Amino acid sequence: MKIIPTFALLIAVCAQAAYAETMALSLTPVTDWKAVYGRIEARDRLPARARIGGTLTELQVAEGDLVVAGQSMAMIIDEKLAFQLAALESQKVALAAQLANALAEVKRGEDLLRQGVTTAQRQDALRTQAEVLAGQLAALDAEMNVTRQNQAEGQVLAPAAGRVLEVPVAKGGVVMPGETVATLAVGGSFLRLSVPERLATALHEGDVIEIENGDLAAEGRLARIYPLIENGRVVADVAVKDLSDRFFDARVLVRLAVGSHQALMVPRSAILTRGGLDFVMLDGAGGPVMRSVVPGVEVLVNGVAQVEILSGLQAGDRIVTDATAQAQP
Structure with a gap:
């Protein structure tokens, strides 16, 4: 294999420089990074918290899951609420029976009052007793609704759409009111x-x-x-x-x-590397000249790869913009 000496290759490159495009170098502002x-x-981390205390019977999400606002994530059951609701139901049956008896007494008293057998004061007392029982029954219904709402709040809902980052609880564990069931990344x-x-x-x-x-x-x-x-x-x-x-x-x-700083920038295609050295082809007054340079960082300027020249060139020098193509045999 015949090896072409470096100086001979450089001479061949310079001989083709007259047909290449050239540009004059000038200082260009370069951003320092x-x-x-x-x-x-x-953007936001929202905890999905337990609104009641109890046992975590269902866990429907895991780390990394995507959820939407209002999606069910877990279920918490407090067994005491079921017992309270059953007790309130029994009280409601008893009060309903008392109210029915009181209303019957009021109706019977009205008949007796028309016959002149009883007094108006007695009839007023019977009406008052019936109204008290009706009020107690309404209060009992409201208390039962509160208990049912507490049961419904055992369902842990996603506060917003996002991704589940952390689930610090496990199925079967006991959670307290306000405890975090899952943490969401939202926004x-x-x-x-x-x-x-x-x-x-x-x-x-x-x-x-x-x-x-x-x-x-x-x-x-x-x-x-x-x-x-x-x-x-x-x-x-x-x-x-x-x-x-x-x-x-x-x-x-x-x-x-x-x-930023001022630097001499040349196209990446203008740099030739031969024998471990970097060269730039100059269009001098006496003909093409290869100049050894020390390149710096490479950046993109308007989509074109540009290399900063640290030494070897100065402002005003005319260089061949595509020395790589000129070096092809």
């Missing part, structure tokens, strides 16, 4: 950042945030910056379109714009 970790969080998800306070002045609402995670959108926008600094760090929220809510509290690498 700071890599930090963000965390995917729920979607967002990205929360915690950055050093020295970067606080560089953050502005609406700034573009780059996300370096293939599962997420390519970028987001800084939606809110919290004024309270905790432990030397600033907390901020990033709005990201179509942010996945499959995992919460997951860490995501993001890049924040914290400033």
Whole structure:
């Protein structure tokens, strides 16, 4: 196999430079990015609580399930409520019997009053007794409705639509009133950042945030910056379109714009790598010249890959924009 020396290849490349497109270099503002970790969080976390105490007889959700508002999630049964309802039913039967007897006495008294056998005072007492029994019966019905409502409140309903994050109870366990049966993530998800306070002045609402995670959108926008600094760090929220809510509290690498500097940017296609060195083809007055350069970071500018040149070039130099194509034999 015949090996072409590096200098010979460079000469061949320079010979084709006259047919390539060129551009004049100028200083371009480049955004400085700071890599930090963000965390995917729920906009709101709502607990689904037990409204009564008792035994958890049914548990219909698990971590990760999607629920809608009002969906049944669990069932709690307090056996004492059934006994109370049975006792109230018995009292209602007794009061109903007493009320029926009192109404019969009132009717009999009215007949006797017309015959002049009894007095009006006696008849008024009979009516009062019947009214008292009717009131007691109505109060008993209301108390029974309260007991039935307590039984119905044993059904734990989803307070809003969302995803179940945590279920800290188990079927068959005893829960107390107000105890959390499940925690829901509702209102979607967002990205929360915690950055050093020295970067606080560089953050502005609406700034573009780059996300370096293939599962997420390519970028987001800084939606809110919290004024309270905790432990030397600033907390901020990033709005990201179509942010996945499959995992919460997951860490995501993001890049924040914290400033800018002037740099010489060349297209990625203008850089040739030969023998471990990087070259850029210049369109000089005496002809094409290969210049050794030190490239920096690569960024996308208007959809075109651009590379920052740290040394080897200066503003005003004319370079061949597609030196890679010119190097093809």
